[in-house]
Amino acid sequence: MRLKPVPDPPADLDALREYQRAVPLVPGDTDDCCARLRRRRDLPDRQTANDWLAFLRALDLVEETPRGFVRADAEPTSERVREGLREEVLLVPEALAALREASPEAPLTPDDLFAATRDRVPRHDRARNPDWEAAWRDRAARLLGWLALVDLAAPVGGDPDATERSEGPLTDAGYVAGDAL
Structure with a gap:
């Protein structure tokens, strides 16, 4: 699971x-x-x-x-984080597939990722949270931020300083496949 x-x-x-x-x-x-x-x-x-x-x-x-x-007696390396994301986190395979299809002219946004995975949101999450769509859009933005952290995604477009963030996802950024994908 x-x-x-x-x-x-x-x-x-x-x-x-x-x-x-x-x-x-x-x-x-x-x-x-x-x-x-x-x-x-x-x-x-x-x-x-x-x-x-x-x-x-x-x-x-x-x-x-x-x-x-x-x-754990393990270092948080890019490789370890990439593997954990790929194997253990919900909707990462779908996000990686969408990133492979994205281009600088049409980058993947958090809204795009949410739209592509909306039908995969667990039914009980929809039922217990009346604002589940906003919550899962935010999750999509955070997920893309994690993928960018370990070079599975790369932010494109917008403000050139947008790739420099102190914390949190780039909610309005678009992404393409990163070097490690």
Whole structure:
């Protein structure tokens, strides 16, 4: 089963490493790990911390043991993140296929990705959130930001400084296939 939560992408892999380091070396239960992530990464709520914990696990940067979650003895390299995204995150294969078809003249936008994957949004997400379309559009933007972080996507067009971001996705950017795709 693929992971749904996609947190805001960090500015770089060093920042991702800081999220990984916020998870303890000694196994802790979910509540303890989420509290530690919130405290060390200044996250707004437990749900955001839980999303990060699940996402780090999908990237093999955190392991779940019988005694709880623990930081993995692995570096957050571009290759590791690419593999985790490809194998573990919902709608990444569809995003990569759409990026292969995009061009600088017609880049893939978050709205385009949402439109292409709208029918794949799980039924229970549609039922429990009356604003599910906006939530999944935002998720599409974050997902494209993660793909750009590891060179599976490349932002194009718009403001030339738009590729320099401190945090969060480029919601209005268009993307094409990156060098690693």
